[in-house]
Amino acid sequence: MSNTPSPASASSSIDATQAGDGMRLRDRRHVSNWLLSICVMLLGMIALGGATRLTGSGLSIMEWRPLTGIIPPLTHAQWEHEFALYQGIPQYKILHDGFGLAGFQQIFWLEWIHRFWGRLMGINLLGGLAFFAFRKALTRGLVIRLLVFFVLGGLQGAIGWFMVASGFRPDSTAVEPVRLVLHLGMALLLYVAILWTALSVRFPEPEVLPDMAGARRTRTFLHAALGLVGLTIVAGGFTAGTHAGFVFNTFPLMDGHLIPEGYAKLSPFWYNWIANIPAVQFDHRLLATVTALTIGLTVLTGMKTKLTTRAHAAVALLGWAVLIQYALGVTTLLLVVPVWAGTIHQTFAAILLGVGVFAMHTLRGARRGRS
Known part of the structure; x- marks a missing residue:
């Protein structure tokens, strides 16, 4: 009886091979693809941030509610409440005075999508981390790094609100440029760190x-x-x-x-x-x-x-x-x-x-x- 492994078993053996850090090659592909999906979502977030800035939508949501904010206004009374809050800031009085509830809803939805997309990224990161950790597809060091990314993502949300709040000043119709750059810089820092991690998981050894x-x-x-x-x-x-x-x-x-x-x-x-x-x-x-x-x-x-x-x-x-x-x-x-x-x-x-x-x-x- 021959001891030569079949092609299928050989492929399985290759997939099961572990690198020096203990990760299987098959797991590397899956984890890398997942991290790259987060990078793509970050690009989407940067695009949405640019659109909200250019359309003046960023100040349309006056409250920071990290959890309950995922639910948009569902009734006319709730929409009137949100619109009344917006009517109290200088941007409305100087730039949008009289544009009505329908106009407010247009800029509100763009900012809401921007914030909702950020929450989806957090769910993707935390959910993927839990899934791959349960499958024991991650090293201890990678788990710690990904948890740091999750914390930094939460901090990015807080920086976003810090930026938005600067637009509520009595003499302002937009956010402070320094805070805008801080918010953009943190997004790019996360993007680079996650991208480098994804590439290192996919290609662990230098060529x-x-x-x-x-x-x-x-x-x-x-x-x-x-x-x-x-x-x-x-x-x-x-x-x-x-x-x-x-x-x-x-x-x-x-x-x-x-x-x-x-x-x-x-x-x-x-x-x-x-x-x-x-x-x-x-x-x-x-x-x-x-x-x-x-x-x-x-x-x-x-x-x-x-x-x-x-x-x-x-x-x-x-x-x-x-x-x-x-x-x-x-x-x-x-x-x-x-x-x-x-x-x-x-x-x-x-x-x-x-x-x-x-x-x-x-x-x-x-x-x-x-x-």
């Missing part, structure tokens, strides 16, 4: 890179590029928060000037970077251009280097992604920030960041100290 010296050069440029992507997104957050995109709608010059007039009119000087509209928009343009050039250098270096197929594909994809994002930014500016363009531009910034993280993950083997 062997044929040209280590060239891979390290590529990785160094990529580090700089990702740092610039982050700074550009922060600058974009201040551009959105100060509504700087609605002026200087020419490109590449700003109303005929390379550097706009009034760039340094505020004191202290650094305050121009977060509150002075000409400076805020110029900084975003400048950072976007430097970022695109740095990614271009990264792509050229990576394409000339002997890397793995996956690493080459990731670097090339990063080049295409930054071209798309730059074109989206110019389009949004020239069209004076229509809702659809502004929303896509904000969302694709996160996609560009994600592609950069993927490229960095493929080059893990080039870290200093590795042979």
Whole structure:
């Protein structure tokens, strides 16, 4: 009788094989796909956040109820109650006075969907964690990391309310730009952390890179590029928060000037970077251009280097992604920030960041100290 295993049994054996951390290969695929689904939901959340900001919907829900807020108004009396609360804030009196209950319901539903989507992400994370932990498909370290992500997700909800509450001030019709950037930054931090975790679960061991010296050069440029992507997104957050995109709608010059007039009119000087509209928009343009050039250098270096197929594909994809994002930014500016363009531009910034993280993950083997 032959002892040679059948193809089916061999496949089962491969699926059951455990890596050094104890996770089975089959479980890795399932856990990675689940974490990637959360990343996709985070992209949806970023898109919804952009839409709520551009339509002025973010202040339409005046109460923060993490649990009971999942139920929208169900009766006319409840709708009248919510509308009465909204009529008491400056945004209604200055921007929407007289637009009626029907108009209020339109902006309410967009903000409600935004908050509901956040709750769905929490359910997805906690439910998946419980399911895979019950199946013993997770290591202890991964369970702890995922619990930290859940806590940070809850904190993100609190930061969201902290941001919204700033729009209730007597002299305000929008949220504070600093709080908006804090809220966006936390969302991107979670996105990057969960994406990196998903990739590490799927690909636990770094690939062997044929040209280590060239891979390290590529990785160094990529580090700089990702740092610039982050700074550009922060600058974009201040551009959105100060509504700087609605002026200087020419490109590449700003109303005929390379550097706009009034760039340094505020004191202290650094305050121009977060509150002075000409400076805020110029900084975003400048950072976007430097970022695109740095990614271009990264792509050229990576394409000339002997890397793995996956690493080459990731670097090339990063080049295409930054071209798309730059074109989206110019389009949004020239069209004076229509809702659809502004929303896509904000969302694709996160996609560009994600592609950069993927490229960095493929080059893990080039870290200093590795042979």
